[in-house]
Amino acid sequence: LLNGELPTAAALEAWEAELAEHTAPPAGIKNLLDGFHSDAHPMGVFLSTVGALSTHYPxxxxIFDEDNRRTQVARLIAQAPVIGAYSYRRANGLPYVDPDPSLSFAGRFLGMLFGEPGAPYTPNPVLERALDILFILHADHEQNCSTSAMRGIGSSQADPFAALAGATAALYGPLHGGANEAVLRMLAAIGSVDNVPDFIRKVKAGEGRLMGFGHRVYKSYDPRATVIKAQAYRVFEVTGRNPLLDIAIELERIALQDDYFVQRRLYPNVDFYSGLIYEAMGFKPAMFTVLFAIGRTPGWVAQWQEMLRDKDQKIARPRQIYLGAGERDYVPLDQR
Ligand SMILES: CC(C)(COP(=O)(O)OP(=O)(O)OC[C@H]1O[C@@H](n2cnc3c(N)ncnc32)[C@H](O)[C@@H]1OP(=O)(O)O)[C@@H](O)C(=O)NCCC(=O)NCCS
Known part of the structure; x- marks a missing residue:
């Protein structure tokens, strides 16, 4: 994503060493995290903390110094999982676990989440691989809402931590990255396979949406959903089957043959099955969008870097067509 080509073995080794070198966030970050209320949403904690990094790395x-930019890119990619893991530990009242540079990117993240401070951690290879695949699938997806935000903010030449905090805020919404959390809440609210037809009837009557279905661009089955669904079965062999899977499969079965969804070309998207995997791994729904943000961070910074290298790039400034009233006289406050 960053360089346009897959790395050679030597370049990959150098990159992994660079990430390991930049993994530890600045000392003040733990104090900042401690200041959040214990029930603070991890996504709010994540976006605020990423923004705070801007003050630590003035x-x-x-941004036009290539070497400097590479350092900030490595910091963001390396520290996003640490901040995500710390926000999770904080929300669960658990002590922070320092990153282990000897583990893979996904394994290191699992260790910070589920390991013990100071104790060695060996990630389960199936879960480590599944998480790696989920990160890859989420890495970039052209001009989605959050990436447009990253570019929009970056076009004002703000620093990358500020821009990435803004992109994260855009991802937070339930119509974008928040959809995987919304899917899990929806499945839990449906409760059982028997309730699926009634739920579909309500969606068709305009009482809410079938979360995890539909996409602003894809008007066919989201290819990422196919890969994630296959991974779900592998993960469940390790963690045990998530009972909500049966509800999801029934929703998909009915929706794919129902005229309402077929005519509107609404198919499962990336968020429909990912939450089931995350929950089986032990994450609470509030953490799902943070996982999306960690996976999307390399894409956000790659898009930002590409934009800065574009000589024709100007500040983002959409125009608007004014449809309001014509000229009006000012009415003093006491006469309104
Ligand atoms: C992703 C999403 C915002 C894309 O929206 P969009 O392409 O702008 O589609 P629209 O909102 O214009 O909807 C088109 C029609 O399909 C319906 N529709 C779209 N998504 C729907 C869903 N998930 N459930 C039920 N109906 C849906 C709309 O009600 C609308 O129906 P209408 O023509 O009768 O008014 C939308 O599909 C959605 O809200 N999905 C659920 C949230 C989600 O999973 N987001 C993650 C995206 S990766």
Missing amino acids: ESKQ
Whole structure:
């Protein structure tokens, strides 16, 4: 994503070493995290903390210095999982676990989440692989809402931590990255396979949406959903089957043959099955969008970097067509 080509073995080794070098966030970050209320939503914690990194790395404002930019990119990619893991530990009243540089990117993240401070951690290879695949599938997806936000903010030449905090805020919404959390809540609210037809009837009557279905661009089965669904079965062999899977499969079965969904070309998207995997791994729904943000971070910074290298790039400034009233006289406050 960042370089346009797959790395050579030597380049990959150097990159992994660079990420490991930049993994530890600045010392003040743990204090900042401690200041959040214990029931703070991890996504709010994540976006605020990423924004706070801007104050720790003031040199990141030198955005046209390639070497400097590479350092900030490595910091963001390396520290996003640490901040995500710390926000999870904080929300669960658990002590922070420092990143283990000897583990893979996904394995290191699992260790910070589910390991013990100071104790060695060996990730389950199936879960480590599944998480890696989920990160890859979420890495980039052209001009979605959050990536447009990253570019829009970055076009004002803000530093990458500020821009990424804004992109994260865009991802937070339930119509974008928040959809995987909304899917799990929807499945839990449906409760059993028997309730699926009634739920579908309500959706068709305009009482809510079938979360995890439909996409602004894909008007066919989201290819990422196919890969994630296959991974779900592998993960469940390790963790045990998530009972909500049966509800999801029944929703998909009915929706794919129902005229309402067929005519509107509404198919499962990336969020429909990912939450089931995350929950089976032990995450609470509030953490799902943070997982999306960690996976999307390399894509956000790659898009930001591409934009900065574009000589024709100007500040984002959409125009508007004014449809309001014509000229009006000012009415003093006491006469309104
Ligand atoms: C993703 C999403 C915002 C894309 O929206 P969009 O392409 O702009 O589609 P629209 O909102 O214009 O909807 C088109 C029609 O399909 C319906 N529709 C779209 N998604 C729907 C859903 N998930 N459930 C039920 N109906 C849906 C709309 O009600 C509308 O029906 P109408 O023509 O009778 O008014 C939308 O499909 C959605 O809200 N999905 C659920 C949230 C989700 O899973 N988001 C993650 C995206 S990766």
